[in-house]
Amino acid sequence: MARHIVARTSEIPVGGNKVFDIAGRDIVVFHVNGEFFALLNRCPHEGAPLEKAACVARLTSPEPGIYQRSRVGEMLRCPWHGWEFDMRNGQSWFDPKRIKIRSYPVAVGSGEELQKGPYVAETFPVRVEDSYVIVEV
């Protein structure tokens, strides 16, 4: 896998996302509460663009009338048919044995580290005071 520096952390607002063409693939990077997740921008069911998905919470119900929210913002709800996926690993939550979205490892590195490493994109305007989102594809 190659590491691709895709954006400054400040370019993807909390709760938002941005789509990148990485090695010929449309990959959507979500920013959830300081963490970044990268997924193929395509629902495995009928191909809906996941950049338009709702970022929702995990909703559980121990009994009728009682609802509990957890992992707020970390679940992805497809913009068409509402299939839900775990952003951390692309796992579906309606048929987890069969369906998942391709997900990619994401890291955040400082500009300074990137300058020292072998993967600095030559055309990329590196500013050492910023952090960068790095996706492995």
Added chain:
Amino acid sequence: MSDVIDRPLQGDEKPTATRLRIIDCDVHPSLHSFDDLNEFLPKRWQRHLKEYGSHLRTPYLFTTPYPRSSPLIARRDAWPPTGGPPGSDLAFMRKQHLDPLDVEFGILQVLDLFIFSQQNLEFGAAIQRAINDWQLAFWSHRDPRLKASILVGQDGTDLAVAEIDRCARSGEYIQINVSPRANEPLGRRRYWPIYERAQELDLPLGIHVGGYGGHAPTGGGWPSYYVEEHQSNAHTIAAQLASLVIEGVPERFPRLKIVFIEGGFGWIPSAVWRMDQHFERFRSEVPHLKRKPSEYVREHFWFTTQPIDEPDEARHLRALMEWVGIDRLLFSSDYPHWDFDDPRFAFKTPLSEAERQKIFNANARAVYKF
């Protein structure tokens, strides 16, 4: 074993399904606002709309009894960037749907203003006239791919027939739409003048699921949840299929074509088997029927594919399609609604090129005479 889709489509690469030009039998246009109708609606009814609005058989004006999955039951990616509700911007509909999916013809299905369920029949007829004119002016005349239907409220049968005649003179409409939720089952005689006119004009009768009439949407009463109500679309049209066949509509109007829209098709085989079985046992009750119900269904009825059934095993979908009849199925997407079917990925079972040709194009071409 996970089904991971690893490789996105590249550039102009298209899967085989879309090499075929598609006839999409269910596309939903929307009004930007009621003001769109002003040029087609007499002042008297504009005032009525402002002052009294809809008078329906269900409570809650301009809403539905349940929240329906997503705002305006629409795909989250279908809100036009220029504003307005999903389906209201032709340029965006072209860009998002008609062009990329290579839609040769899209048949408009208007749901605005609870058009079929207005209790004030004169007001309902005025709204239907306005919407029928609006379909041409705002859609068909601006994009010849988009085809309009004559919408009529069948409970005002005489008004409906007058509107059918008015619209048919233009030669621009391709079907006559009535509601599956009328006051009485659709096979009843009171509605026959509409069917007679449809046969005379050789226009198919389109019946799109949904809406609210005075009856609960299931035989068991009012559902508690949207997911439960959504199921009821299939029950409702199964009941209407039985009513039309058994009350003798296809027997009485042998050249009438009827298309059920957005009801899916998984329920059809057992409904037809059961009708045939009962017909054998009780045929003396319905001596006006000369043939088995399944024969009427196979000759007079077509069914659009969305929302497509998704059994765990592809061969079950395949078997289902064969039971219904490949020549009875018309592709529909339901754009821009949340349960939209993408023609490239919706059929999760192998189809031959000849079968694709029929479902995605030729069947609709024959029914609607494109």
